[in-house]
Amino acid sequence: MTTPSSTAPAGAAGATAWQPSELELDRRRFRRRQTRRSVLLSAISTVVFAVLIAWALIGSPGWEAVRQSFFDLDVAIASFPRILEGLWLNIQVLVAASIGVVLFALLLATMRTLRGPVFFPLRALAAGYTDLFRGVPLLIVLYLVGYGVPGLDFFPRVPVAVWGTIALILTYSAYVAEVFRAGIEAVHPSQRLAARALGLSHGQTMRRVVLPQALRKVTPALMNDFVAMQKDVGLISVLGAIDAVRAAQIETAHYFNYTPYVVAGLLFVLLAWPTIRLTDWVTARMRSREQIGSIV
């Protein structure tokens, strides 16, 4: 076929011949000027801000004492290996708890969506559970699980970190289950309708149609909860597990200096940072996909 292609070169030639008009060039110059201006302004304001903060800190009467007891480089270097060793326990607990939370929260969320009178006890149980564990402070759950459950003498002796992990799973599952449920409810009812119209059962509809879409919708919220849990794993130190926080406490007592806490804090920030950036990236990508090229 030559007829359609014979018209194409004319169009293509027209496209290559396009030059931005004087009007457009002027707009571009204006935008470039605007960009330069805002970069300059933000640079100046950042420098001024930093100088002010530093001046206020260093200029304060107690600065020298604070610097010695919180920012001692020698103590930081000396305590670093022990704290890093403790952080490894935090990471193990974090991984185990994350897997546990996802599974348990999915179970809770799907229990709440079950239909039919037979499932009333399960629905009620799941609803009661999320209400209870969103209300109880994590610290109290940690104490009750960490000290109370072993006291039953029913379970074999396990490291306290295991009880800490279980407490984290119990508390965070209640939050994450609500996130899942919000996602499930955000899937448009017509999707469920289409799946049921094809003859899919309630369970098949949930597994194959609703949950996959729900998970995509709540990914940013889930990652946010993950970041929150990344630092709350440090609370297992109250049970006596030698994690980064506990190690920092021991080092602090040893050197009579608070710098190890700062070191542990920075390590937790480093641990959370990739997830925080990833969350921002995922959220931005989802937003840009939804608004397809528009500015606002």
Add this chain to the structure above:
Amino acid sequence: MSAETDGPTVGAGPAGIAAPDGTVLSLRGVRRAYDDKVVLDGIDLDVAPHEVVALLGASGSGKSTLLRTINLLEPIDDGVIRLRGDDVSDPRVDADAVRARIGVVFQHYNLFPHLSVLDNVALASRLVHRMPRRDAERRALELLASIGLAEYAKSFPDRLSGGQQQRAAIVRAIATGPELLLLDEVTSALDPELVGEVLSLVRSLAEGGTTIVMATHEMAFAREVADRVVFLDGGRIIESAPPAEFFGAPREARTREFLARFLA
């Protein structure tokens, strides 16, 4: 009102009389009300094998509700729905098994956005009819090729135009070989230039012998493709006739009013 003096023109037969053998779908006295608003007020309708029935009527006349009750997506308050003689309105009947025998296409396509076009079409064959994955996908690909969408098999639905999405939704509905196909205003959400491709697919299905009940606003299409036109108003069937008769010499005053408004 003249509708009362004209005698029994309603439905395919008086209520209480059994449908002829081989009838695919048979409704008797189907009623549906929301609170005090009656949406379906005693519908009698028989659909023969290979018959194409077009439901016409203004918005709110009960067309969509009627289709949804047939597929048990909406409960009924009275009456009987039979699919090839089986009373599917009996609450003891497994609704999933009934829905698996009926294909439905919605106004807004309702393709699953997280699945490829191929997976959309193959899903019910695999999950509901327990077809091996390879067979289900081969069948789905054949269907997509037959409507010229084979190259989009691995794409996600949002890459397709509205007309392509609706055609994919239609082959999704027929992939499992349903005994009856329900079309709920399948062209109402489409740009005018995309309506044609969807209608020609429906036409080829009708010519291939698929039993179809469709709610539509496309008068010309109903006239051309349907074997029978059923006009609903206020939840009742006002007139039921072959298209030539329905459009050429409507018996009911309400029908004439409706047609005058649409064909003006």
